[in-house]
Amino acid sequence: MGLIGLQLGTGIWLFILKYGLTPSEVFTYFSGNVELFIMKKSFEGLIETAVPHFMAISLIIFVYAHFLLFTKIISPSQKQFLIFGLFLTASIDIFSPFGMIYGFEFFAWLKVIAFWSFEMLMGLLLYILFLVSLRAKKA
C-alpha cells in the first residue's frame, strides 16, 4: 500500500507540474496557446499517454479493488459504488484530453474533476484495505 501510495503521489505531483491546478491551465496545456508558445497536443501524442494508462490504471484498480470482495467492512452496494466510481473517473480522466484538443473547454473541467475524484476514491480504497489489514492482524 505504501508503494501504490507513492505511485499515486508521483502521479499527482506530475499532474500539477505538467498541467497545473485550474481547468484553464489544463485546457491551455492540451489545446495550446500561441501567445505563450505552447503547442497544441496531437492526437497521436495523446494516444501515446492514454494507451499505457488504460492498461495500467485498469490493472491497478483490478488488483486492489478485488480485495474488497474478501471484506465485510463496507456493504456490497458501497463496494459497487467504489469500483464503478474508480473505473468511471479513470475513464473520463483518460478520455478528456481528446475533447480539449478539438477546442472544447468543458473537457478541462471534466478532467480536473475526474482526476481528483479518482485520486480520492483510490485513497479511500487504500484506507479501507488498511483498516481491513489492521482488523485481520488484531483477529
Added chain:
Amino acid sequence: MKFLVSKSLHANPNFILLLGFYSFLLLFYFVGDLFYLGHFFGTDTQMVLSTLQGNEEEFLEPLSLMSLLEHLHIALFLGIMALFTTMAIVLRLNLTKGHKRLIISLSMGTLLLESLALLATYFLNENFVYIFFYGTITWHLVGVYALLLTLKELYWTKRDF
C-alpha cells in the same frame, strides 16, 4: 489473497505452461531493467549523482524534476506489478514460511526504500544515493532469485498429475 487459482503449481499442464513462460519472460524484465537503469542513471553511485545533480566538468545538465517524476512514476508501476505477481507465485512455492517472508519483505521493502531514497537524493542529501543504488540492485536480484526458484519448482520437482 488468491491470485493463483490453485494452491498447487502443478495443478495442470496449462498452469505450468502459463507460470513457466511468465516466470521466464519476467526474468528478462528484472535483468533488462538493471541494464536500462545503468544506462539511464549510471553504473556507480558517482554517475548516479552526476545524472541527478549535473556535472559542470562533463557539461551534464541536472535531471529535471519532471523527468525524475516520470521515471519514478513508470518504474514504480512496473516494479509493483512485477514484484506483486512474482510474490503471489512465491506464496505458493514449497518453501518455509520464513524463507517466503524474507523474499517478500526484502524485495518489496527495498523497492519502497530505493524509490524514497531517489527522491531524498534529489531533494535532501546525496548520501541517500547509496540506498537507491544498492536497494535497486537488491530487489532486482531478489526478483530473479524468486523466479529461478519458481522455474526450479515447476520443472525440476516431482509432479502430482
